[in-house]
Amino acid sequence: MPRVVGMNRRVVAVVGVVVGALVVLGVIGTLAGDKDEPAPPIAGDLPADVVCQPETAHPPTGASVHRAGEIAYDRVPPNSGEHNPNWLRVIRRVFEPSDGAAVEQAVHNLEHGYVVVWYDPARADLAALEGAIEFVGERKLFAMPWTRGGLPSSYVLTAWGHERRCSGISRAAIRDFFGAHGGENGDAPEANGP
Numbered sequence: 001m002p003r004v005v006g007m008n009r010r011v012v013a014v015v016g017v018v019v020g021a022l023v024v025l026g027v028i029g030t031l032a033g034d035k036d037e038p039a040p041p042i043a044g045d046l047p048a049d050v051v052c053q054p055e056t057a058h059p060p061t062g063a064s065v066h067r068a069g070e071i072a073y074d075r076v077p078p079n080s081g082e083h084n085p086n087w088l089r090v091i092r093r094v095f096e097p098s099d100g101a102a103v104e105q106a107v108h109n110l111e112h113g114y115v116v117v118w119y120d121p122a123r124a125d126l127a128a129l130e131g132a133i134e135f136v137g138e139r140k141l142f143a144m145p146w147t148r149g150g151l152p153s154s155y156v157l158t159a160w161g162h163e164r165r166c167s168g169i170s171r172a173a174i175r176d177f178f179g180a181h182g183g184e185n186g187d188a189p190e191a192n193g194p
Contacts, residue, residue, distance in 0.1 A: 045132065048173035052166040053153075055177070060161035063111060063189040071104050077118040077146050079158040083107035087194065090114075094130045094143040097121050106144050110160045112193030115182040117143040117174065123154040128169040136175045140183050160188040 060080035067082045074081070088105035095101045106116050115138070119129060129143050146156075153165035157174060159181030166173055184191045 045128065045171045046168045048166075048170040048176065051168035051170050052157075052164055052173045055162060055164040055180075057162050060187065060189075062107075066108075067104075069104075071107075073103075073107075075163075076148070076150055076152065077116075077156050077158060077163075078103070078107050079110065079163045080161050081107055083111065087112060090139075090142050092142070093133045094126055095145060096126070097145045097147050101144060103144070103146075103148070109140075109142075110158060111188055111190050112140070113160070113183045113186060113188035113191035114140040114142070115157060115159045115174075115178045117141070118146045118151060118156045118158060119143055120151040120154050121145045121147065125169060129155070132169050132171045132174050135171045136178055138178050138182055141174070141178055159186045162186065 058075065058079060062081040062083065065082040066085035068084065071082055082104075084102060084104035084107075086105055087108040088101055090109075092099070106114075110116060117129065117133065119126075124145075133141055133143060153167055155166040155169065157164040157166065157177045159177065162177075162181050164173060164177055179185060181187070
């Protein structure tokens with residue numbers, strides 16, 4: 001009987017050494033791996049540098065200037081300017097043309113620190129856009145259709161005084177743009193607004 005106990009101790013010791021070696025090899029493999037390698041893109045999500053132009057800034061105008069009715073903006077789409085006295089209640093993350101949401105109200109939201117992703121209804125992938133906005137998960141982020149014609153790109157990310165044009169959906173572009181300009185991070189004069 002003592003011989004069996006001794007053999008069990010040797011088996012346990014060998015198993016312990018093998019498991020320990022495997023753990024060490026796993027740690028070395030993890031440390032040697034390329035941590036900077038991005039995860040492969042999912043459907044409808046492309047790298048920002050592939051589908052987006054560099055961001056541009058424009059001197060904002062119209063802070064706290066409220067006006068009723070339709071406003072002809074000097075930028076398409078606007079990223080500042082006079083706006084409706086009432087901001088847009090964000091009842092959905094991606095507004096559709098049939099919702100009748102007013103551009104002038106969305107510009108008021110920009111003044112409150114929102115990021116608006118304007119999209120061309122004829123060229124946009126709404127499912128991918130909604131997925132990207134949900135992925136970013138920020139309260140002050142939504143998408144609006146540009147129905148006044150002539151949107152310069154399929155998607156235009158806007159914040160107070162800033163824009164970035166994109167031909168496709170990039171979660172990274174939306175996330176980074178919001179991180180730089182959304183909420184209290186940007187130049188919005190009333191970023192603490194609702």
